[in-house]
Structure formats: C-alpha cells, structure tokens
Amino acid sequence: MDPRVAWIQPEQKGPANALWMHVWETSQGVRTLSAQHQLHNQNHNQCVNYAALDVLKNVATAVASSKSKGRPLPQKTGSVSSSSSQESGADSPPSSCSLERTMGSNVTGNINKNVGGANLLFSRRKSDNKASTYGMNYLLSNCTNGNYASTWTPWKTRKYNPGVLGLHEEVMDFYNFMSPRPEEAAMRKEVVDRIERIIKELWPTADVQIFGSFSTGLYLPTSDIDLVVFGKWERPPLQELEQALRKHNVAEPFSIKVLDKATVPIIKLTDQETEVKVDISFNVETGVRAASFIKDYVKMYPVLPYLIFVLKQFLLQRDLNEVFTGGISSYSLILMVISFLQLHPRIDARNPNENLGILLIEFFELYGRHFNYLKTGIRIKNGGAYIAKEEIMKAMINGYRPSMLCIEDPLLPGNDVGRGSYGAMHVKQVFDYAYTVLSHAVSPLARSYPNKDSESTMGRIIRLTQEVIDYREWIIKKWGGRDLARTDSRGTEPCTLGGSVGSEEQQRDSVSPHSADSPMSISSPQQHSSASSVSSLSGSDNVRKCIHTGRISR
Numbered sequence: 001m002d003p004r005v006a007w008i009q010p011e012q013k014g015p016a017n018a019l020w021m022h023v024w025e026t027s028q029g030v031r032t033l034s035a036q037h038q039l040h041n042q043n044h045n046q047c048v049n050y051a052a053l054d055v056l057k058n059v060a061t062a063v064a065s066s067k068s069k070g071r072p073l074p075q076k077t078g079s080v081s082s083s084s085s086q087e088s089g090a091d092s093p094p095s096s097c098s099l100e101r102t103m104g105s106n107v108t109g110n111i112n113k114n115v116g117g118a119n120l121l122f123s124r125r126k127s128d129n130k131a132s133t134y135g136m137n138y139l140l141s142n143c144t145n146g147n148y149a150s151t152w153t154p155w156k157t158r159k160y161n162p163g164v165l166g167l168h169e170e171v172m173d174f175y176n177f178m179s180p181r182p183e184e185a186a187m188r189k190e191v192v193d194r195i196e197r198i199i200k201e202l203w204p205t206a207d208v209q210i211f212g213s214f215s216t217g218l219y220l221p222t223s224d225i226d227l228v229v230f231g232k233w234e235r236p237p238l239q240e241l242e243q244a245l246r247k248h249n250v251a252e253p254f255s256i257k258v259l260d261k262a263t264v265p266i267i268k269l270t271d272q273e274t275e276v277k278v279d280i281s282f283n284v285e286t287g288v289r290a291a292s293f294i295k296d297y298v299k300m301y302p303v304l305p306y307l308i309f310v311l312k313q314f315l316l317q318r319d320l321n322e323v324f325t326g327g328i329s330s331y332s333l334i335l336m337v338i339s340f341l342q343l344h345p346r347i348d349a350r351n352p353n354e355n356l357g358i359l360l361i362e363f364f365e366l367y368g369r370h371f372n373y374l375k376t377g378i379r380i381k382n383g384g385a386y387i388a389k390e391e392i393m394k395a396m397i398n399g400y401r402p403s404m405l406c407i408e409d410p411l412l413p414g415n416d417v418g419r420g421s422y423g424a425m426h427v428k429q430v431f432d433y434a435y436t437v438l439s440h441a442v443s444p445l446a447r448s449y450p451n452k453d454s455e456s457t458m459g460r461i462i463r464l465t466q467e468v469i470d471y472r473e474w475i476i477k478k479w480g481g482r483d484l485a486r487t488d489s490r491g492t493e494p495c496t497l498g499g500s501v502g503s504e505e506q507q508r509d510s511v512s513p514h515s516a517d518s519p520m521s522i523s524s525p526q527q528h529s530s531a532s533s534v535s536s537l538s539g540s541d542n543v544r545k546c547i548h549t550g551r552i553s554r
Contacts, residue, residue: 005318005430007133007463009437010455093275094470130222130467133317152463153456160457163442167357170458175306178313180219183479184472188214188225190479191271195278198244199229206231211287212279213330216294218308220316221472224277228284236265236282245269263420275471289411294334301341302352303359308334310360313462318430326423328405335380335407335417340366342384361438368431373424377406392416434461 008017155177160166196208212226213219238258245251255270267280298304311333320327340363341349377392379385389402397414404425405418418424441457
C-alpha cells in the first residue's frame with residue numbers, strides 16, 4: 001500500500017489491523033505519528049486501543065534498536081523553532097515542530113530516538129506540505145462515538161443520505177468549508193503588498209499583477225501566490241530582486257530560490273510571517289490571460305469550483321499537485337475538468353443542479369481508466385474535443401512531441417500544457433484508486449457497513465490534517481475583523497467566487513440531484529467493469545470507442 005495514495009478504509013479497521021500495520025510500517029523505518037494522533041484523539045473523545053499501543057511501543061523500540069545495532073541515531077530536535085513559536089504565540093503560524101510539542105512525546109520519544117533518520121525524511125515531507133497525509137496509516141483503531149465531525153473530516157457536521165446523493169451533499173459541504181475565508185484573503189493581500197513595496201523600491205515604474213489560484217479564487221489554505229512583474233528589461237533581473245528580498249528579510253532563511261534555467265525563470269520564496277509560498281516571474285503575460293480564461297469558465301460552469309476544490313485537495317495531500325514532484329499543475333487539472341464537462345454526453349454542465357457526487361466519480365473513472373493517454377490529446381477551444389496526438393504535433397513548435405498528458409494550450413497554440421508532467425501515469429493510477437474506492441462506497445452494499453453513519457464517504461480519499469486546521473485558525477485569530485474592502489482591488493476574487501456559486505446552494509438542494517431525471521445511479525461493486533455505466537464518457541459507446549482507439553473526431 002503506497003502511503004501517499006491509500007490508507008485503511010473504515011470497514012477495515014480493528015485491533016488486528018492496527019497492530020500489524022504498525023508492525024509492518026515500523027519495520028520499514030518510517031516515522032510513526034501514532035502518539036500524536038492518540039493524544040489528539042483523546043482530546044476529541046475518541047477510542048484508542050491502549051493494549052495495541054503498549055505492544056507497538058515495544059515492537060517499535062525493538063525493531064529500531066536492532067537496526068541501529070546499539071548506536072544512537074541522530075534525531076531532529078527542533079528546540080529553537082519550538083521555543084520561538086511558543087514565545088511568539090499568535091504572531092507566528094503553528095509549525096509541525098510546535099504541533100508535535102503540543103501533542104506530547106511520551107510514545108514518540110521512545111520511537112523517534114531510535115529511528116531518527118527516518119524522522120528527518122518524514123519531517124521534511126510534512127514541513128514542505130502541511131496538507132500531506134503521508135503516514136496516515138499509523139493511526140490506531142478508533143471510533144467517533146457518533147460524532148460526525150471526525151478529526152480528519154471537519155467539513156462533515158451532519159448525517160448524509162446514502163449513495164451518490166450523500167456524496168453530492170458532502171462535496172458541497174467540503175467546498176463551503178474549504179472556500180477562502182475573508183481572513184485568508186486579507187493575509188494573502190498583505191503578503192502581496194509587502195513584496196510589491198520591495199519591487200516598487202527597485203523599479204518604481206514596474207507593474208505587479210496577481211495570477212493563478214489567488215486571482216481566480218480557486219485556492220486552498222496552503223496554496224501559493226503567483227506574481228508577475230512587468231517592466232522594461234532585456235533579461236529578467238532575478239538576482240537583483242533576490243538580493244532586495246534578502247535585505248528586507250521578507251522570506252524565511254534559505255527559502256529564496258532563483259530558478260533561472262527553468263522554461264519560465266522565477267523566484268520562489270516562503271513569506272517569513274505567514275509561511276505562504278510565493279512564485280515571482282517577469283513579463284509573462286500568459287499567466288494573467290489564463291486567470292481571466294478560468295474565470296470565464298467558472299461563470300459558464302457553476303459546478304466547476306466544487307470539483308476543482310475536491311480534486312486539488314486530493315492531489316495536494318498526495319504531493320501530486322506540482323510538476324516537479326511528479327504530479328500535474330493546477331492549470332492542467334482545471335483544463336482536464338473543463339474538457340470533462342464540455343464533452344459529457346448526458347449532462348449539461350451549465351446546470352447548477354447536477355449531482356456533484358456523480359460528476360466526481362465519473363471524472364475519476366474517465367481519467368483513471370478510460371482515457372487513452374498514449375494516442376489522445378485534449379483540446380478546449382471551439383467547444384472542446386479529443387484529438388489525435390499526431391494532429392497536435394503538426395502545430396507544435398521547436399520540434400517538441402506531444403507528452404503523455406497532452407493538453408493543447410487554449411491561449412498559446414503549439415504549447416502542450418502537460419509537457420512537463422512526467423508523473424502523469426502515477427496520477428492516472430491515483431485517479432483509478434479514487435474511482436474504485438468511491439464507487440464501492442456509494443454502492444448498495446455500502447449500506448451494510450458497520451460505520452456507515454459516522455464515517456465520511458469523501459473521507460475515504462480526502463483527509464484534512466490537523467496542521468492545516470490549526471493554520472487556518474491561526475489566520476482567523478490574527479486577521480479576523482480587519483478591513484477587507486481593498487481585497488478585490490487588484491482583480492482577486494477570494495470571496496465573490498464562494499458567494500456566486502454558493503448562492504445557488506438552496507436552488508441545488510430544492511431540486512434533488514438524485515431524482516428520476518438524474519443521469520445515473522451506481523450499482524453494486526460486482527456489477528462494475530472497465531466499461532461501467534458509472535462513467536459518463538464510457539457510458540456513450542461512440543465516445544468510449546474513440547477514447548480507446550485514439551480515433552477522435554468531433
């Protein structure tokens with residue numbers, strides 16, 4: 001089981017499963033978070049198997065000691081950051097070190113002292129991505145005691161209907177929970193203003209613009225900020241801006257990186273005060289145009305933001321949200337969703353009452369099972385189409401060939417948006433996993449699961465870490481009540497998006513998306529096949545045939 005992709009499902013939990021999963025994972029030398037989650041679960045009145053915990057402490061210590069051969073291994077202390085975080089209080093965001101100190105170290109102390117090398121690897125992974133769910137299987141067996149808002153699924157505050165109707169309701173709750181809050185928009189605006197002042201000191205006539213997810217409003221709590229600086233330079237002045245940023249101590253130490261050899265040279269940094277990551281580029285107009293392009297499709301397809309938030313979180317927690325980590329970019333993901341909605345044979349994506357649960361499962365099935373990555377490219381313009389890669393290659397520049405995930409750039413003909421996505425096949429496998437899990441979870445057989453009322457259906461593929469929850473709470477405490485009147489003055493839409501789409505919630509609920517006019521109801525897992533009726537595109541024989549053979553025409 002890849003710890004980045006999958007974790008134990010609710011019906012698989014139990015003392016035996018918890019014990020042997022811990023034994024196996026401890027033997028791999030991966031850091032355990034069981035003590036942290038045990039203490040956190042205690043605070044939430046959850047059940048912990050203490051007998052298994054005692055055994056695990058002994059097993060972990062014995063295994064780690066045998067590996068170290070009696071020699072103490074180095075361990076991450078984090079004393080400096082922990083103490084500074086404690087002194088600063090609400091002035092600094094909660095870090096992974098402070099979180100560990102808060103939760104305690106009675107058990108992890110015994111384990112971490114012996115497997116410190118693995119700790120460093122895991123700590124780096126967690127510190128780079130607050131939303132990472134890597135190592136979730138270290139959770140001990142627990143129960144929620146009828147409390148619907150579990151530790152990992154805070155958006156679930158009510159009991160949902162069974163099947164895809166319940167998944168539809170949960171997707172809406174997840175979107176409402178994860179949508180940008182006014183305090184988060186205000187915090188990001190401060191970060192932008194801070195960096196803009198430094199840029200204006202260097203080049204008073206320079207124009208700084210926001211693009212990417214902060215501009216469109218489709219950003220998660222830990223998403224980065226994309227800035228572009230327009231000015232009259234022959235070459236991007238990366239080093240000059242880097243020196244100015246270091247001089248003003250805006251960024252965290254060692255976080256400033258100049259990527260001057262990249263296709264689009266940028267400066268990457270992490271804001272010292274907020275831990276928000278920022279990417280700065282120069283004279284790149286396509287980013288601003290892409291943000292406007294996405295906003296137009298958000299208005300066209302009311303269901304688009306709901307799917308984007310779920311899918312972005314799904315990839316983010318698995319470290320598959322960036323090209324250089326083996327994933328796909330947010331722009332590629334959005335274009336994939338737009339294409340999926342454009343070419344859906346049975347639904348009108350302009351209808352705000354479409355069942356989001358069905359659309360989510362069908363998206364996973366299309367790109368996880370049926371889409372022909374070898375022969376087929378994605379085209380968005382002119383209403384959308386699947387197109388043979390040979391046709392796309394004719395328009396490509398500089399001798400490039402279509403990539404595995406070939407997406408024609410609707411704004412720059414000849415550019416393959418997915419060109420750098422070398423891990424596209426891994427993303428495909430993850431989508432296939434999500435389809436399998438969700439289709440089983442909404443099938444009639446799922447109604448016999450023992451924890452069906454307390455467990456989250458979407459929580460089978462998406463979890464929210466305590467670090468992200470604490471980070472959002474810290475933002476609310478520090479930026480709550482501030483004047484947000486100027487937040488939209490630079491073209492950002494952190495609040496209006498949630499309002500425009502969320503205003504349709506009552507209308508969506510008034511017409512049941514699982515009524516007689518609903519395009520499908522999912523059958524039992526035994527009835528699923530590679531040509532399952534759950535897929536919208538595979539449900540159409542003609543489209544399915546085109547996807548598999550590569551003979552695409554529209």
